[in-house]
Amino acid sequence: MASNHLTGVGSESKQLATWYFTFAAILFGAQLLFGLVAAIQYVMPGFLFEIVDFSVARMIHINALVVWMVFAMFGAVYWLLPDETGIETVGIKIGKLLFWVFAGAIVVVVLVYLLVQVGPATESSIWLIHEGREYIEAPRWADFGIVVVALGFVFNLFATGMKGKQTGIVTVLMADMLAFAGLYLTGMFFTDNISVDQFWWWWVIHLWVEATWEVYVGAIAAYGLITMIGAHRKVVEMWLWIEVAMLFGSGILGLGHHYFWIGTPEYWWEIGALFSALEPLPLVAMFIHVLYDWGKTQGAEEAKGNPASVINNKPAFTWFVLNAFGNFLGAGIWGFFHTLPQVNLYTHGTQFTSAHGHLAFFGAYATILIGMMYMAVQGTNGIKVMKSTKSTIAATWMIAGGVMGMGIALTIAGYVQVMVSRAQMGATWAGYFDGQSGMWFAQAMDWRLFMGAVTMLGFVFLAKDLLSIGKATHHER
Amino acid sequence: MLAPINESVMIAEIALDDFLPIFISSSLVLVFGAVYAIVFTFVKVGAFKPWVMPFGYLGWVLTAYCLYLMGSLMHVGEFTQKALIVTMIGYLFLPHAIYYMIDRVHEENEHEVVSDNS
Amino acid sequence: MAKRSVWSDNRFWQRSAAWVTGFASILLIWLTFDTSAQISMGTDADLQNGVTKRVPAPTVINYKITYEMDTVRGHEVPVIGEKEMFFGRDDWSEEEAAELLHLGKLGSQSKNCMNCHTLLGNGAYYAPDLTKAWLDPAWGPEGSLQSMTGKSSKEEAMAEFLQHPSQYPTHARMMPDLGITAEEAQGLVAFLKHMSSIDTNGFPRNFGKIKGAVHGK
């Protein structure tokens, strides 16, 4: 089994994984494109006014984000299942059918977003057009589709995990993906009470992004360390359990930091603040863990008189290291500095949140999923040691640099907003626009647009690289 | 039944000039905290020379200072301030504990014959 | 072989992870029950008897709402005062008010408000926060937005703006025409008025207290 992971040939599960990765990459491109439209509208408000309004562009921007990540997450699991369990994925036919159902539904939903945009204030708009709830706007009919697809995926994972070898990584993934699918159900109802609405809305968003997704990343990172640098499975899996304890221990009740101001009781101040203040700890631990294992395995090889790098996939490993760092930076630092209620009172609902969102989604999730795409390229092309190309390097620098630049620009914009619109004018209409017209704010938005364009260009290099790097001749085969 | 009006319970306003120091110090709490943890780990595994270690502890001192600064600018209250100090003392020991753990598991596994799972 | 330590034992961490996750989940579910009871909507009787609810009944639209500093709780809270006309009436029945709020909440979702504005601070940051929009001085009797629409009451001015946003540009960044009907606009305004009466633990701070930004502090 030692080199089984190096080849996707002959594994239907791995073939399906490449479909998921391909569609995910397309949606990633769509996300950046509509993000660019929204960024232009901040600078030139007349751009596509009443054609593709900000609300529409942003809805597609954030929905494409969520969906491409879910696609890539499913793909990554289908990729690693044969390696971990030692058998072909059970129910692969259902998996392939569900892929087309899922992909088809997404295309229809996006077309409706773009062409219909808004409907009358009736239940049928919620069922057929969109639900108008940030991140989970998908219309109700699509909700049910997503539930069916997710159940099929979870079934395949469980059936395979129970039939084949059940490693620690597979065990964590099974529990985690079940929770991930189940949580979606809490966001599927309508209520007139907006406090109740947002209470449950956060169950989906927070418990996904700050609990189940983070644990998923821990499991994928564990898999990556084993396959890419040959880290010791027992060590990696022990760390995975520690990470699960730390991530769920802080993340589940860390949900409280979204319950400071939505009508929920004051006791959430303490719960939210103190549990979420612990959320960066596992991220530091993950970062150290990756570097420690890398150093340790490299050192062990060198002691044997083998100075060559232990990394068998340079581009993927680069993205994995970026993940360890970006997770700590985007989710940890940018999250921590506005998580305490004393400060959050002023920063809640400003561009700070946006800065944190960009850096955290990218640092914690986009990076590792791109890394998994590179692993799939290595596997399907039967490459023993994959090296970077010029495009790999250009894509990595431009995407990481672009997102970092956007994050800093938005942080500056957020700071202006906090000072002017919040601390002084208390979130009124006039205060809002005073903040928006400040020079620092306006310039920050120019920089955000520029950095967004850099990111988009980086994506072009990334797409080109993913399509062509497998054919490059400088790898060891 | 009327509760006495207690001005000290009023949530203190954050001064306009304090926002920037708060944001910076709270980011630095994590940055220096990570510096401490990383330097400590790397010196222990031999990636850094031992003379770097004092800089790790300097990182811890700066973490504690930034947390203190952040707490006082946000007016967190006397008891909370004390709790933060206890937290920092706990954090001083954390990398030691983690290193002990990670080192033990490596030691145990390096002596095992790797046959079961690769 | 070295003596085995519990701290490097896989099973210890596996069990700890299971315990921490399970117990945190149970606590969260318990907290959810507790919070759900507190954020359920009040009744019309609560309003008449002066019972404070975090989320009052839809009939709160019959009353005047203000946002005042509560010295015990240390932050501003919405205060429900005497009766006040809302679209010419102050006797909206429980059913009528609930229906209006239902229409407004549906409208807020189907018109995608949240992807430009923030509601209770959540959403997009392209347009002003709507949490306490009803209490915004700009819509008040001396406010620029009310006089701009030429209407004589806050609710009529808001409804007029919602129906024809392009006619009343307030900023280079304009609200698009979303095909909001007169009836929907009434519902949306009721939704906004109701939202302003929700106890948000003092968010947003200093709302409308300080006039003029950087230069007027």
Place this chain on the structure above:
Amino acid sequence: MMFEPFVDVVPSFFGWLNQGPLTLTIFLHTVIILPMFWIYKQEKARIEREG
């Protein structure tokens, strides 16, 4: 000041635990951590038994 005694509108169990600064969160952290000592003891006994 937001980690101070409870002054919320509706009393509840969690509000009651919120009697002084940080009492609620320290209580919750403690009940999560304490049983891990018990798990530790059990596992230690098992490891010793296995030799």
